[in-house]
Amino acid sequence: MLNYAFVTELKKQIAEQFGEHLHFHDTCGGGMYFSLEKRNDEVLNFLQQYFSERGMKIKISADGLHIEAE
Numbered sequence: 001m002l003n004y005a006f007v008t009e010l011k012k013q014i015a016e017q018f019g020e021h022l023h024f025h026d027t028c029g030g031g032m033y034f035s036l037e038k039r040n041d042e043v044l045n046f047l048q049q050y051f052s053e054r055g056m057k058i059k060i061s062a063d064g065l066h067i068e069a070e
Contacts, residue, residue: 002032002069010050018043032069039064 007024014022020043023035044060051058057070
């Protein structure tokens, strides 16, 4: 499970480096995911590397707008 500090830092890095807003969603069933307002392959590549460096994987939707941490 991701904590608030992790999510806050990630959102800050995306905003500063790419000028994009990364949305964070917490579901009632305990699930969490992120979304982008528009597809940005640079951001998606960054996210894959960011999570990988922390021993985590992500699943990206076919349209590139929804990202789920696994």
